[in-house]
Amino acid sequence: MDREEYRLLIVDDEAQILDILGGYFDKLAYQVYRAPTAERGIEIVEENSDIDLIITDIELPGKSGIDLLKIVRQIREDIPVIFITGHKTIEFAIAAIKNGAQDFITKPFELIEVRKIAEKVLRYRKRSQKKERLFHFTKSMNINFEVPTWQLDTGVVSDYLAKFLLNSGFCDQQDLNQYNVAFRETLINSVEHGNLELASKDKGNDFEKFAMFEEERERRLTQDEYKNRLVKVAFLFSPNRFSLTVTDEGNGFNWQEYTRGGNRFVGLNTQASGRGFMIIYHIIDEVYFNEKGNSITLVKSRPAG
Secondary structure, X not given: OOHHHOEXXXXXXXXXXXXXXXXXXXXXXXXXXXXXXXXXXXXXXXXXXXXXXXXXXXXXXXXXXXXXXXXXXXXXXXXXXXXXXXXXXXXXXXXXXXXXXXXXXXXXXXXXXXXHHHHHHHHHHHHHHHHHHHHOOOOOOEEEEEEEHHHOOHHHHHHHHHHHHHHHOOOOHHHHHHHHHHHHHHHHHHHHHHHOOOOHHHHOOOHHHHHHHHHHHHHHOOOHHHHXXXXXXXXXXXXXXXXXXXXXXXXXXXXXXHEEXXXXXXXXXXXXXXXXXXXXXXXXXXXXXXXXXXXXXXXXEOOOO
């Protein structure tokens, strides 16, 4: 990733956190803007049209981080926002995503975790911006893809499906993001842990292991054994209900180990890797697996009223 092209805004009322995060990303060759309040952060966004990512504390004096996000959406709706919070409950995590956050960071945090989350968000945003226009002409309410792993851009597909829901009137702008996140995490799991057979635990808790994971990911994307495996996506839509089925050609996994009673996720994972499954379960109404564990179906009904 060429970090020199990325411009990051950090908003926090604690000077120490501004200094630590700002200094860390400065050394990574990001262009960093700092703001002690949401109000100042909004001014910076208005003054600089090139900001790529905002990392903000959710609890700020004056306007909150959520207020900041909502106002930024009116200025530039494409800027992703990551919340920093001292809360570690699943309720807060889902509330953050429903309010439009692309991801969240819990205190106390490790700098390497912040970096991994930020770079994941930036990576998928950049790819989506480049390729999104390829999907503008799709009008079908029943959408099917069968894509070789090496050609699948998970960010593009998740953005397109989520915006289809928005354009159809199934959801509003506020709910758009949570579906985007759920679709993206589902597709990433099918690519990385399905077709590429990479274990989530191999990402580790330090950047060296994470970098090794990424290198192995890129290596397998060049090998015929892995890269030509298909990811099959079936999206079925009606005005009051949709389903998304994603099937990979991997070995599957024992999904029962991660659920309780068939449809409840066990535990809360706030690390940068391994929490996609948890997020999906708290956004989508119904989640089903086939027996092998290489196919997942998400079902969501439109809220009444």
